[in-house]
Amino acid sequence: MGLPDFQMFANRLQKMQRHIGKIMRRQDVSCYRIYDGDLPEFPLAVDRYGQHLHVAEYQRKHSLTPEEYELWWQHCRQVLETALETPPAHIFYKKREQQRGVRQYEKFGGSQKEIIVEEGGLKFIVNLSDYLDTGLFLDHRITRDMVRKMAAGKQVLNLFAYTGSFSVYAAAGGARSVTTIDLSNTYLQWAKRNFEVNAISTAAHDFVRADVKEWLRQASAKKFDLVILDPPTFSNSKKMPDVLDVQEDQAFLINQCLKKMNPGGVLFFSTNFRKFKIDVENIKGASIKDISAQTIPADFRNKKIHYCFEIIKH
Numbered sequence: 001m002g003l004p005d006f007q008m009f010a011n012r013l014q015k016m017q018r019h020i021g022k023i024m025r026r027q028d029v030s031c032y033r034i035y036d037g038d039l040p041e042f043p044l045a046v047d048r049y050g051q052h053l054h055v056a057e058y059q060r061k062h063s064l065t066p067e068e069y070e071l072w073w074q075h076c077r078q079v080l081e082t083a084l085e086t087p088p089a090h091i092f093y094k095k096r097e098q099q100r101g102v103r104q105y106e107k108f109g110g111s112q113k114e115i116i117v118e119e120g121g122l123k124f125i126v127n128l129s130d131y132l133d134t135g136l137f138l139d140h141r142i143t144r145d146m147v148r149k150m151a152a153g154k155q156v157l158n159l160f161a162y163t164g165s166f167s168v169y170a171a172a173g174g175a176r177s178v179t180t181i182d183l184s185n186t187y188l189q190w191a192k193r194n195f196e197v198n199a200i201s202t203a204a205h206d207f208v209r210a211d212v213k214e215w216l217r218q219a220s221a222k223k224f225d226l227v228i229l230d231p232p233t234f235s236n237s238k239k240m241p242d243v244l245d246v247q248e249d250q251a252f253l254i255n256q257c258l259k260k261m262n263p264g265g266v267l268f269f270s271t272n273f274r275k276f277k278i279d280v281e282n283i284k285g286a287s288i289k290d291i292s293a294q295t296i297p298a299d300f301r302n303k304k305i306h307y308c309f310e311i312i313k314h
Contacts, residue, residue: 003068004041006075010083012038013046017084020299021048031117031126033138033299034084042076046084047138049117053086054128056094092128116197120145122172123197124165125190135163135190139305140230143268143295147228148173150266154225157181157260159212159253164191166228171200179206179224181215213244216256223262229253233273246271251282258286258313267311270295276307286311 016034024032034053035046043058064072081088092113113129119141126134147156147166151173158167158180164187167180180191188207195202208215212231231253235244250269257267267286280288288311295308 003064003072003075004039006079009039009042009076010079012042013079013083017048023298028121029119029141031119031136031138032297036301038301044076046080047134048084049126049128049134050115051086051090052115052128053080053084053091054094054134055080055091056132059095094132120148120169122168124168124194125163125197136165137162139272139296139300140166140270141297143270143308144169146295147226147268150226151175155179155223155262157224157227157257159216159227159229159257160231161187161191161228162230163187164194164207166230167191167205168194168198168200170226170228171195171205172198175226177204177206179208179222181208181210181212183209183211185209213242213249213253216253216260220260222260223265224257224260225262225265227257227261227265227267228270229257229267230270233271246273247276251279254283254286254311258284258311261313263313265313267313268308269311270306270308272306274304278307278309283311285314287314 013035016038020032020034031047031049033045033047035044037043037045037058043060045056045058047054062069077088077091080086080091112127114125114127116123117126117136119136124136126136128134144166148169151170152175154175156170156175156178158164158170158178161167161180161182164180167178170178180188182188182191188209192202192207195205231244231246233246254267254269261267278288278290288309290307291310292307293303296303296305
């Protein structure tokens with residue numbers, strides 16, 4: 001097969017940086033996707049975080065020899081540095097494989113290259129070096145803003161909260177209280193730090209370390225008006241008593257959330273499982289609207305990056 005045309009890759013990077021960069025500057029966004037596997041010969045996701053780049057390779061079959069593959073990577077790095085005018089020390093490379101279970105949260109290293117980025121007038125701590133994902137899912141930028149606009153005076157629940165970016169948006173939008181739930185202490189502490197860098201007091205809000213499925217089974221006097229439910233596609237963490245499968249468990253997760261909500265309450269349910277089908281028949285007492293198309297930002301050309309549903313309790 002031989003090596004592909006790297007000039008074509010360079011041209012594409014420069015074109016998308018000009019185009020997307022202009023849009024993002026107008027929106028006051030400093031972190032966004034420049035390139036998303038646009039050319040088959042270059043299956044990379046290239047995200048800008050301020051002055052830094054985060055580059056993830058998608059696993060795919062290729063006919064390159066090991067030597068050609070190494071050469072391909074060397075050339076890709078050179079093109080990224082030159083075309084996007086970014087020094088090597090500011091570019092972080094990850095190899096992205098198909099994720100099963102909790103592997104998306106496993107550590108790559110411990111160099112802790114953290115920076116603070118801005119989105120919608122808010123600040124977020126991202127870690128560019130140590131995990132496959134950085135701590136901020138860029139494809140949910142619009143959904144986060146929808147939550148902020150609806151949050152005033154509401155009791156908000158954020159499940160599978162990761163680093164709490166939805167929680168920050170809700171608190172910034174004037175939520176009466178935000179309950180942030182995740183199984184990982186690391187991510188709950190990260191969520192608290194995200195509150196702190198935005199000068200939002202954590203005192204009025206709850207941060208709970210729990211297995212979400214188990215927590216949802218428990219009776220609760222507190223009722224919520226706005227819920228964010230964005231589970232992993234699949235999880236078999238040792239910390240969890242059972243396996244989580246988003247396709248199989250969606251009705252249970254959604255119905256349990258609805259039980260904890262006030263009438264008229266809004267649940268945003270999202271998943272990045274590409275083959276997902278919403279189980280309308282088994283979701284009780286709510287109206288369901290597919291809002292996926294309106295929640296995917298302009299910098300994501302892959303319109304199946306996630307599914308998102310607005311579910312309103314009757």
